[in-house]
Amino acid sequence: MRDPHLLALTVNDSEYEVVVEPRRTLADVLRHDLLLTGTHVGCEHGVCGACTVLLDEAPVRACLVFAVQAEGSSVRTVESLADHGELSDLQQAFSDHHGLQCGFCTPGFLMLAEGVLAEQPDASREEIREGLSANLCRCTGYQTIVDAVHATACARRESAS
Amino acid sequence: MTTTDLPGIPPEVDPDQPEPDEPREHGGRPAGEPRFDGRRGRWVGASIPRHEDPRLLTGCGRFIDDIALSGMLHAGFVRATVAHAAITELDLAATREVHGVVAAYDAADLALGDIVAVLDRPAEEFTPTAMPILARGKVRFVGEPLALVVARDPYAVEDGIEAARVSYDALDAVVSEETALAPGAPAVHDEAPDNVLLDVSMFDTPGVDEAFADAALTVDVTTRSGRQNALPLETRGVVASWDARDDQLLVQTCSQVPHQVRTMLARSLGIAERTVRVTVPDMGGGFGQKCVVGREEIAVAAAAQRLDRPVKWIEDRREALTAGFLAREQRYRTRAAFDADGRITALDVDVVCDMGAYSCYPFTAGIEPLMASAEMPSVYRVPAYRVRGRAITSNKAPTAPYRGVSRPQYVMAIERVMERAARELGLDPVEVRRRNVITEFPYTGVNGVTYDPGTYLESLDLAEATIRDEGWYEAREAGDRHLGIGFCCFSERTGYGSEAFAKRKMTVVPGFDLSEIRMDTTGSVVVTSGTMNHGQSHETTFAQIVADRLGLDVARVKLRQGDTERIAYGWGTFASRSVTIGGSAVALASERLGELLCRIAAHLLETRPDNVALDGDGGVVQLDDPARRLPFEDIADVAHLRSHLLPKDVEPALTATASFDVPGDGTFSNASHAVVVEVDPGTGEIRILRYVCVEDCGVVINPKVVDGQCRGGIAQGIAGALFEEVTYDGHGEPSAASFIDYLVPTATEIPDVSIQHLETPCAFTANGAKGAGEGGTIGAPAAVLNAVNDALRHTGVELDTTPIHPSTVLAALEGEL
Numbered sequence A: 001m002r003d004p005h006l007l008a009l010t011v012n013d014s015e016y017e018v019v020v021e022p023r024r025t026l027a028d029v030l031r032h033d034l035l036l037t038g039t040h041v042g043c044e045h046g047v048c049g050a051c052t053v054l055l056d057e058a059p060v061r062a063c064l065v066f067a068v069q070a071e072g073s074s075v076r077t078v079e080s081l082a083d084h085g086e087l088s089d090l091q092q093a094f095s096d097h098h099g100l101q102c103g104f105c106t107p108g109f110l111m112l113a114e115g116v117l118a119e120q121p122d123a124s125r126e127e128i129r130e131g132l133s134a135n136l137c138r139c140t141g142y143q144t145i146v147d148a149v150h151a152t153a154c155a156r157r158e159s160a161s
Numbered sequence B: 001m002t003t004t005d006l007p008g009i010p011p012e013v014d015p016d017q018p019e020p021d022e023p024r025e026h027g028g029r030p031a032g033e034p035r036f037d038g039r040r041g042r043w044v045g046a047s048i049p050r051h052e053d054p055r056l057l058t059g060c061g062r063f064i065d066d067i068a069l070s071g072m073l074h075a076g077f078v079r080a081t082v083a084h085a086a087i088t089e090l091d092l093a094a095t096r097e098v099h100g101v102v103a104a105y106d107a108a109d110l111a112l113g114d115i116v117a118v119l120d121r122p123a124e125e126f127t128p129t130a131m132p133i134l135a136r137g138k139v140r141f142v143g144e145p146l147a148l149v150v151a152r153d154p155y156a157v158e159d160g161i162e163a164a165r166v167s168y169d170a171l172d173a174v175v176s177e178e179t180a181l182a183p184g185a186p187a188v189h190d191e192a193p194d195n196v197l198l199d200v201s202m203f204d205t206p207g208v209d210e211a212f213a214d215a216a217l218t219v220d221v222t223t224r225s226g227r228q229n230a231l232p233l234e235t236r237g238v239v240a241s242w243d244a245r246d247d248q249l250l251v252q253t254c255s256q257v258p259h260q261v262r263t264m265l266a267r268s269l270g271i272a273e274r275t276v277r278v279t280v281p282d283m284g285g286g287f288g289q290k291c292v293v294g295r296e297e298i299a300v301a302a303a304a305q306r307l308d309r310p311v312k313w314i315e316d317r318r319e320a321l322t323a324g325f326l327a328r329e330q331r332y333r334t335r336a337a338f339d340a341d342g343r344i345t346a347l348d349v350d351v352v353c354d355m356g357a358y359s360c361y362p363f364t365a366g367i368e369p370l371m372a373s374a375e376m377p378s379v380y381r382v383p384a385y386r387v388r389g390r391a392i393t394s395n396k397a398p399t400a401p402y403r404g405v406s407r408p409q410y411v412m413a414i415e416r417v418m419e420r421a422a423r424e425l426g427l428d429p430v431e432v433r434r435r436n437v438i439t440e441f442p443y444t445g446v447n448g449v450t451y452d453p454g455t456y457l458e459s460l461d462l463a464e465a466t467i468r469d470e471g472w473y474e475a476r477e478a479g480d481r482h483l484g485i486g487f488c489c490f491s492e493r494t495g496y497g498s499e500a501f502a503k504r505k506m507t508v509v510p511g512f513d514l515s516e517i518r519m520d521t522t523g524s525v526v527v528t529s530g531t532m533n534h535g536q537s538h539e540t541t542f543a544q545i546v547a548d549r550l551g552l553d554v555a556r557v558k559l560r561q562g563d564t565e566r567i568a569y570g571w572g573t574f575a576s577r578s579v580t581i582g583g584s585a586v587a588l589a590s591e592r593l594g595e596l597l598c599r600i601a602a603h604l605l606e607t608r609p610d611n612v613a614l615d616g617d618g619g620v621v622q623l624d625d626p627a628r629r630l631p632f633e634d635i636a637d638v639a640h641l642r643s644h645l646l647p648k649d650v651e652p653a654l655t656a657t658a659s660f661d662v663p664g665d666g667t668f669s670n671a672s673h674a675v676v677v678e679v680d681p682g683t684g685e686i687r688i689l690r691y692v693c694v695e696d697c698g699v700v701i702n703p704k705v706v707d708g709q710c711r712g713g714i715a716q717g718i719a720g721a722l723f724e725e726v727t728y729d730g731h732g733e734p735s736a737a738s739f740i741d742y743l744v745p746t747a748t749e750i751p752d753v754s755i756q757h758l759e760t761p762c763a764f765t766a767n768g769a770k771g772a773g774e775g776g777t778i779g780a781p782a783a784v785l786n787a788v789n790d791a792l793r794h795t796g797v798e799l800d801t802t803p804i805h806p807s808t809v810l811a812a813l814e815g816e817l
């Protein structure tokens, strides 16, 4: 390994230490060093969003972030959403609305949606659509993904009030 | 494969056993006899939650790149940087010196057999060409693999690829129909000096010239569709390893057709097929791109065998966009004769499909023009028909049969013809379709194809009424916006059985599928299928079919696919065949297991076999005394753990198998699409305001799943109509190597789609289903193109090419076309 770095990372509330080359992406570290393979890689150039994770609660493209840049930050991946096998409200909504087919884009959409809903809890369906347009899905035509996220937003608003 | 190999049941008591000389079809029924009995149960027809969802939603799916084996190496390819050239030097010495590189191979090092796909047609119709696993002597497209680099990690693979030295003697590149067919054009393959791989005049029925001579109207339309990438979000990939204990090469790969990969791999490596096992994990889409055998899969498997180490290759997006299998680039010149009432009297078509550098296995380069030639009359009554279909080769990445396979293109051609005729005759375009559409079934067309019943006219009427009732016609007439309304009416042959494929003269003839079902001692079942789910929800829909046939809770049914060791053979998933063919095999196997359960139960209950039946709730009941019932667990317990209690003529364990093939010409799903678009007079941008789909795929196993297939298909059709195109410069250099240049539509470009279902059960699939995988993709390009033309109607311009660029719309609006 050229120019190894010892890196401390917090992922899904667990602390990890890994040795990485500076050019190693956060996506590769999550997937291949920490074996958190729920985060997917669809393009490695920042467009498809399959690799979306939350970095300090904001959605980022893990393929565009070098792992060393995440030093000291908290990363959340799709593996954090369910609670001991029980799907989160958002995951359940994806299933209810058939918001996934092959499921390859799904982890990225779930994390993007969590980011969008955290930032705009009052988002309308059209605002949600706009926010979700950051990621690509080849299977669903998007409508049911928008439906799932919108339903989650409405349910969360209802339970908050 | 026999159709009645239910273990333990002697022939004389098997209800499916044929009379000795009765003509038989797979599926245990005489040819032509209706198969679907109209039975529905508790599960079929319900939008139950998908079995696939929990693992995929929690990040527990297992996709190809998620697989890591101990000692695993990584592979990548040195690829051609010029489109057409003789290789003058390929030097891997420096590559082999790169830190971390373990091996580097060129074609001579691996010495693998070529991929050759053949049609059983005379030399003047078809020219077979070879696709070497690694290029030898010559490269034929930018991105063609020249050498394989294996290293300890993917970063070192990249370094190794960079260190390779390749020199070329460039040749002129063939990059278009014009350059391919020009006299004296450079030949992509020596075997095909004219660059034509297939040239078939499939039909020239009597009366074509007379019809044109007598025509009240002749329309002549040239339609073109751009080269597209099917673009599964997961790129291709493979992990190959040698298993000494099994004496087998284990090839885990992303394929819609695992058995075809096994067959081709064994042939290319020159080893017994037994020594290859192909498995497929979760797959992130395929859409046809993964239904052909990739040369990369074979090269990586060969490297794993040589190195005796697991080797992984994951295609990167640049490779996927430039060197993956592409699709769709076709040109149709369609001449149509009409009488004064707008009835079509003859069709004369010339189709040219640019198949790129190589013919794909197992389908060959002929698949697209042959599909177009066979099916072009579409949903219309065409009395006389002439067609010539050609596949040409060019210095572009090769093609695979992408979702719809020529149908989006020929449907676009004939739907443009209908619109053009309507305009010329001053008729409403929907009315012209009504006058021509097939309304009586079964209908045998001029193409010799028999169409089973469908709702061609009904779907068209319903789509139109929906748009009309919503006031879109008034909105368009108001004239204050550039609104256009477009339609498309089409059908799609889904159940392509071996008989239908054989008519194309393939030497490798897909068609049947197999299923085996087993019940364990707890009364749960595992069922196999030769189909290959990659988003279509087979784990759910097949379980629904099985659950109903056995009267078992759907949660107790598990489908297993994607392992060549689990099932003797299968044809995978493509051409909307899974539910029609695979789903029928699964239904028949389930029925046989049900019969076996009843037989054992009757024996245990000490009653006649005709005095028991499945009770719909996981057991067998005695009909004349319903209090006497045996749950499946009890029967299974006897079948496995106390087999001495079984009837003497029943073998232990609970398994049943079945095969299914669709007889004759197969079955047709159908749909009509209606689209409202608005074009922006300032920018030429096209917005879809409303999208209505009325579809009929026979019995719907799971409505939510069918809706999903429609919507996803329509999104891909819209992508082809408005956004995506793989373009090349004059030297064959692809201009879209990333998502920055290849424009994939997002949630803001794809509209919501409203879907209405009509249902004409298929009479000869076991479950009444007709298949729904491709329809959306087929209808969308024509409907959108027609709508845009309608929005431009005041300009007099007719656009016949997809994708439609805003600049073209703007030029039309500004009178510059």
Ligand code: FES
Pocket (backbone or CB within 6 Å): A040, A041, A042, A043, A044, A045, A046, A047, A048, A049, A050, A051, A052, A061, A062, A063, A064
């Ligand atoms: S993989 Fe990161 S955006 Fe596509």
Ligand code: FES
Pocket (backbone or CB within 6 Å): A099, A100, A101, A102, A103, A104, A105, A106, A136, A137, A138, A139, A140, B233, B284, B285, B535
């Ligand atoms: S579900 Fe397949 S890419 Fe989105």
